[in-house]
Amino acid sequence: MALFDLIATAIFGLEAVVAHEVKGLGYDGVKVENARVPIVCCRSTPASP
Numbered sequence: 480m481a482l483f484d485l486i487a488t489a490i491f492g493l494e495a496v497v498a499h500e501v502k503g504l505g506y507d508g509v510k511v512e513n514a515r516v517p518i519v520c521c522r523s524t525p526a527s528p
Contacts, residue, residue, distance in 0.1 A: 485518040 489497040494511045501509050501518060508519030 482519060482521050485520060487516040487518065489514060489516060 487497050487501060491514055494514065494516055498509050498511045498516045501516060506518050506520050510517050
């Protein structure tokens with residue numbers, strides 16, 4: 480299982496909205512920080528070439 484660190488940038492004040500939408504997409508490792516929403520996700524199957 481591979482781990483990925485993704486970062487969704489957001490306009491100041493909208494971080495919570497972005498985090499809520501990302502959680503709605505099914506991502507679990509979501510945190511809220513200033514102007515960004517870091518996401519830790521994993522892939523259980525290898526990527527096909």
